[in-house]
Amino acid sequence: MSYQKRVDGRKFDELRPIQAKAGVIERADGSAYFKIGDTVAYAAVYGPRELYPKFLQDPARGILRCNYNMMPFSGSGDRVRPGPNRRAKEISLVTEKSLTAATDLSQFPNSVVDVFIELPQTDAGSRCAGICAASIALADAGITMKDLVAAVSVGRVDDKLVVDLNYAEEAYEDGTVADIPIAMLPSSGEITLLQMDGTLTKEQLLEAFELVKKACLEINEVQRKALKEKYTLERNDTHE
Amino acid sequence: MSELKVEERSIVVPGEILADGMEYLPTKGTYRDGNYIRASRLGLVSVDGKVLKLIPLTGKYFPKRGDVIIGKVIDIMLAGWRIDFNSAYSAMISLKDATTEFIERGADLTRYFNLGDYVIGKITNVTSQNLVDVTTKGPGFRKLVGGRVIEVESSKVPRIVGKQGSMISMIQTLTGCQILVGQNGWVWLQGEPRHEIIAIRTIKKVEQESHLSGLTDAVKAFIDEELKKVQ
DSSP: OOOOSOTTOOOTTOOOOEEEEEOOOTTSSEEEEEEETTEEEEEEEEEEEEOSSGGGOOSSSOEEEEEEEEOTTOSSSSOOOSSOOHHHHHHHHHHHHHHHTTBOOTTSTTEEEEEEEEEEEOSSOHHHHHHHHHHHHHHHTTOOBSSOOEEEEEEEETTEEEESOOHHHHTOOSSOEEEEEEEEETTTTEEEEEOOBSOOOHHHHHHHHHHHHHHHHHHHHHHHHHHHHHHHHHHHHTTO | OOEEOSOTTOEEOTTOEEEESTTSEEOTTEEEETTEEEESSSEEEEEETTEEEEEESSSOBOOOTTOEEEEEEEEEETTEEEEEOSBSSEEEEEHHHHOSSOOOTTOOGGGTSOTTOEEEEEEEEEOTTOOEEEEOOSTTOEEEOSSEEEEOOGGGHHHHHOGGGHHHHHHHHHHOOEEEEOTTSEEEEESOHHHHHHHHHHHHHHHHTTTOSSHHHHHHHHHHHHHHHHO
16 A cells, blocks of 8 residues: 555645744744744744853854753643653754754854744644744844754655655554654755654655755745844834 | 845845855855855845945844943952943953042942943953953943933944934933933933933834934924823
8 A cells, every 4th residue: 555645635745834923022032933734833042142151151152052842732642741851852952953054153252042942832843843943033133144944854654755744644554654854054955954763765865855955945935034024024114 | 247136225034145146245244155145144235336245133232342332230340340231241341440530459349330230331342252341431431320221222223323413312302311322222311200201212213213214303203292292
């Protein structure tokens, strides 16, 4: 048997509907909302600001600190115990690495930029949604960066390659599933996050990269629009 | 053939292509990527001949030597005071830069500036590691007593001050408030409480409408209107 039609009726290379908004948290230096399908992420950026304890400081550049947090009832399953767990710590770390590749904090030695990612509702692809939200929030905070980081998962469900798996697909039981979250800088195609869960062939993986590139460009478009909307709106509002 | 890909004064986001070709020169807020020039932060495009620059719309105040700033005392140390001034770093007022008075060894420093006091001073030095020195010695520099401090976007400060201080002196005369604007985006004002509120509203209005022309007249009308309401 093969995977003929996706559970939610999308095309195999189609993303879930995306909504994005910049500047949703008043007191943060930069913030963003990113919704892809039923996965919702908020990101808040604080800084650059002084970093303590002092031994964490890097005199050559500012550092980026990320915190990924899934809210207790965000998933479709049981309540998740709040606070950092092994999974959240790992995702915080890979998020940090994938965003560090795009940002340039050399102007802010000894300082820190804090990124807090909160997920009130998840339906797979949460680390990717978190990265997308965080990069909008970083740009909103005025941080110097090469490009906005776009991230999406790609994977294999049975015999088909699909983009942006939802939870039903991740939990597909009639065949093999592979899930590969990827983050990239859309302008250069550089990959800043690559993880894999499941099995697939080399050829499939190469094909998956091509799919993801197209999807990331699409996401990048949404991210850009969200930022421009915020700043254009601020300007138009006052015309009246 | 080089070609500009965006309009002047349009809003661009990191990674966006600004120009194609080697004839254009990337400067502040932009970088070269092969043939392209891309934006490296969020801002407004400014084109000066072949030179591309971004005017930041958001972000922390970046300390610059010679800037007049308003800061808040956050710590008192052996040889001076530590100041928070809305930037990524804190600044230092050393004993010898604090006042023209002679400060005796072991004197009680809180007599000059206490914790939580606001001061106005000038940045005398910024090092490569962004250690900032501030002096409060000089005409107009002092501890700010009474009044209140509000925060505005530091990139909008030039507009709030106006040409040769025209905007801010107009707000001062009309509302009767005394106003001091720091380059770091902190504004101190003191006057009759009702008028202070009007001055704050006016400053917020200027901050939001900083891109409009003919703002001075609009602001004058706005203050007159508000003043009528409280009388």
